[in-house]
Amino acid sequence: MRIVLQRAKEAKVTVSGETVGKIGPGLVCLVGFTEGDGEKEVRWMVDKLIHLRIFADEEGKMNLSLLDTGGAILSVSQFTLYGDCRKGRRPNFMSAAKPELATELYNGFNEALQGKGISVETGVFGAMMDVSLINDGPVTLILDSPSE
Structure with a gap:
């Protein structure tokens, strides 16, 4: 599992011109999953x-x-976080989790955050989205879950 997070003063995501998620101060998380990721x-x-x-x-x-x-x-789903650009000129997304698994994990991730008392807004899984934010700092970090 990989997250690119940005500390934000405010942020929103729109789909087809309609705002589907909006926050004030907090974090924008671009969230990706790879094969083998699970509840752990x-x-x-x-x-x-x-x-x-x-x-x-x-x-x-x-x-x-x-x-x-x-x-x-x-929280914005982002399968392209697992794009491999080491060879050729087009990213290879073979490491990204299949949509069925990624959807389940993404929903579980958002629910787990809410279960900890965090207010969570989301984009729309699999949709073309416009994400805008005012980055606070700027602070941008990449988090990878430990591999076994």
Whole structure:
């Protein structure tokens, strides 16, 4: 499982011109899955994400987590995170999880975040989406679940 996260002041995702998800301060998470990912990777990622200390405290130091700040998450499915560009000129997406598995894991990921008290907005799985944000910092990180 892989997430590209960006700390945001605000963000939204639109599909066919209609806003389907919108947050104020929090995180935009581009979320991708690979074959072999399962509930274990989802649980690990949720725990990592909500406790990651990347928000500024009173002294301006990155010392607060999403739980500390009460921020929200805009979760956007992104199979292209597993695009392999090492050979040729066109990305190979063979490492990305098949849509059936990815849909199940993506829904489980969002539900697990909500179960931890996080406000979650989403895009539409498999749709062409426009994602916009005001990046706070900017702070952008890549999280990969541990491989066994």
